[in-house]
Amino acid sequence: MTPAPRTLIEKVWQRHVVQAEPGEPDLLYIDLHLIHEASSPQAFDGLRLAGRKVRRPDLTLALEDHNVPTNSLIIADPMGKAQVETLRRNCADSGIELFQFGDRRQGIVHVVGPELGYVQPGMSVICGDSHTATHGAFGALAFGVGTSDVEHVLATQTLALARPRTMAVEFTGELPADVGAKDLILALIARIGANGANGHIIEYRGPAIERISMEGRMTMCNMSIEAGARAGLIAPDATTYAYLEGRPAAPRGAEWDAAVTYWESLVSDEGAAFDRTVTIDVTTLSPFVTWGTNPGQAVPLREEVPELDSFTDPVARAAAERALDYMDLVPGTRMDSIEIDTVFIGSCTNGRIEDLRAAAAVLDGRTVADGVTMLIVPGSMEVRRQAEEEGLHEVFLASGAQWRLSGCSMCLGMNADRLVGVKRCASTSNRNYEGRQGAQARTHLVSPAVAAATAIAGRLTAPGSLS
Amino acid sequence: MEPLIQHTGRAIALRRGDVDTDQIIPAEFCKRLTKSGYEDTLFVTWREDPEFPLNDPRRAGASVLIGAHNFGTGSSREHAVWALRDWGFAVVVASSFGDIFRRNAFKNGLLAVELPEEVVAELADRADADPAFEITVDLDSRELRADGLRHGFEVDRRARRLLLEGLDDIAVTLGKDGLIADYERARHSWLPRLAPTDPIPSGNLRLAAN
Ligand code: SF4
Numbered sequence: 242m243t244p245a246p247r248t249l250i251e252k253v254w255q256r257h258v259v260q261a262e263p264g265e266p267d268l269l270y271i272d273l274h275l276i277h278e279a280s281s282p283q284a285f286d287g288l289r290l291a292g293r294k295v296r297r298p299d300l301t302l303a304l305e306d307h308n309v310p311t312n313s314l315i316i317a318d319p320m321g322k323a324q325v326e327t328l329r330r331n332c333a334d335s336g337i338e339l340f341q342f343g344d345r346r347q348g349i350v351h352v353v354g355p356e357l358g359y360v361q362p363g364m365s366v367i368c369g370d371s372h373t374a375t376h377g378a379f380g381a382l383a384f385g386v387g388t389s390d391v392e393h394v395l396a397t398q399t400l401a402l403a404r405p406r407t408m409a410v411e412f413t414g415e416l417p418a419d420v421g422a423k424d425l426i427l428a429l430i431a432r433i434g435a436n437g438a439n440g441h442i443i444e445y446r447g448p449a450i451e452r453i454s455m456e457g458r459m460t461m462c463n464m465s466i467e468a469g470a471r472a473g474l475i476a477p478d479a480t481t482y483a484y485l486e487g488r489p490a491a492p493r494g495a496e497w498d499a500a501v502t503y504w505e506s507l508v509s510d511e512g513a514a515f516d517r518t519v520t521i522d523v524t525t526l527s528p529f530v531t532w533g534t535n536p537g538q539a540v541p542l543r544e545e546v547p548e549l550d551s552f553t554d555p556v557a558r559a560a561a562e563r564a565l566d567y568m569d570l571v572p573g574t575r576m577d578s579i580e581i582d583t584v585f586i587g588s589c590t591n592g593r594i595e596d597l598r599a600a601a602a603v604l605d606g607r608t609v610a611d612g613v614t615m616l617i618v619p620g621s622m623e624v625r626r627q628a629e630e631e632g633l634h635e636v637f638l639a640s641g642a643q644w645r646l647s648g649c650s651m652c653l654g655m656n657a658d659r660l661v662g663v664k665r666c667a668s669t670s671n672r673n674y675e676g677r678q679g680a681q682a683r684t685h686l687v688s689p690a691v692a693a694a695t696a697i698a699g700r701l702t703a704p705g706s707l708s
Numbered sequence: 709m710e711p712l713i714q715h716t717g718r719a720i721a722l723r724r725g726d727v728d729t730d731q732i733i734p735a736e737f738c739k740r741l742t743k744s745g746y747e748d749t750l751f752v753t754w755r756e757d758p759e760f761p762l763n764d765p766r767r768a769g770a771s772v773l774i775g776a777h778n779f780g781t782g783s784s785r786e787h788a789v790w791a792l793r794d795w796g797f798a799v800v801v802a803s804s805f806g807d808i809f810r811r812n813a814f815k816n817g818l819l820a821v822e823l824p825e826e827v828v829a830e831l832a833d834r835a836d837a838d839p840a841f842e843i844t845v846d847l848d849s850r851e852l853r854a855d856g857l858r859h860g861f862e863v864d865r866r867a868r869r870l871l872l873e874g875l876d877d878i879a880v881t882l883g884k885d886g887l888i889a890d891y892e893r894a895r896h897s898w899l900p901r902l903a904p905t906d907p908i909p910s911g912n913l914r915l916a917a918n
Contacts, residue, residue, distance in 0.1 A: 259884070272899055
């Protein structure tokens, strides 16, 4: 009997099942546990209170990213500092590798893990952070969890998880030159809604995906959570192997060959059934931007803020009304006429070297508009080093942008990089919630290229329309 | 842990969809090192509006929050659950939840009850009409009861058992240590491992002067 065709998701899932009991969630083994200062202190406390130890410090990697400043090596905020110091103590006590603020390897947890080769195809990865889905770009199953689950994984290296439903998102057609990974994922979320993939794991597939770089794939998988999905992943291929080969933690020699042989089996079999399939033709897509306060409230940049009558669902209409009020926007306004005062390029969504190259290509020889503050925050110190080696920072500084150290920065309003007062920001991060970037901040999510063009024009702008 | 079988309390309606965890508690208030002390930061921005339901004195002491769809979407911060619990909520009823939020809720004994949209809307109407409107959520019979209404709901089997029996999640898993060790022996040899190393200074940093 030939085995039933399986999806990539099922293959990776089954490989990690420690115990399966009928009607119960599966107990899954976790290959890599990423931790950071903001969601872990209570987990270590819990272990101490119960007299428990970290089971596998050798499968745990810690980073300092959420609280750190990006314009100084001194953490001025006492509470942020206390979180960082607590992480240092916890890691020292448990023998966990920690890349501290100030270390050459420091950066945002979802940027550093892949960049050092710690994330590989077919692995299971968790982190006390919802954007853990990023690592799905390698064909890994990667879940964001809360602090209680962090404690559970520290103690047991496993997690009891109910098997989610599977969803295939097929990107078909020819990818236009000005459309990137960020536009694809924003277009998907606009189509299915901010909870459109609730309870599902997504596999992104199709010819358009095959042509997207690892950085772009990470951008897409990163925002799976913005579609409500538990995780999102992409089958490993030649692009994946080329990215991984030679990275510090990647296997070498005979082990590399054995790994690749295994990784090549990590594709959805012909005829494997998904619970749901969504198809998006990319041929007619153009750069996307959000107008509202959830990531599903997005339209092409060349279109207008939608009319309230275009929402047939009363709940969506009420949400749109509230969002427009918060965003201070009027239906019918052209998106590319909206003026902004702040531009943020960075975050685990778009803080990688490719993102900085895209921004530099637009900024080169141009100047940031008067009255616009632009922050460029590399996703890791390694990205920063690489950007400087390529001279990108010269372009940024010459254009009038600020070139910062690595951290979560203005993605979340937890550290010193926060919008104060009523501000409107074009941001390459992942969330445009009310108050996400500061109490009265209005956020428009965009790609790095659009963010750079916007900084120059002082209003939401596609790079193609710059003079 | 104390077993949790059911909860009865007065209800309060929050008629907003996609209530994200950044609204429930903004990131700047997630810097404490403890699991408690978050009551003052629950919906802190929305509470500035005197009309916000939680500011209604007639609703003081309500312990059942009625949301709408996609409640608790967004960040994985468990602080959102701690803040709701610290404020005094024991139950959140909604037509759908963010997956991570729901998981975090049950881990802390906050019951996240998913019911069809019409049912949630009716409960919200009843709560709005009568500040004394009470809801009972029975985890044992998986049923919500309120003034003649009765609705069954689904709940993760493991989460339910742990709460009903007052079991410690981690202790239960540690009971399977042998199975975990067996699994570990069969893992691929090439999978990455870490060991603590000394910090490597970033070197010459050119900090933004502007
Ligand atoms: S950059 Fe933003 S989304 Fe990513 S880990 Fe940091 S805070 Fe979370």
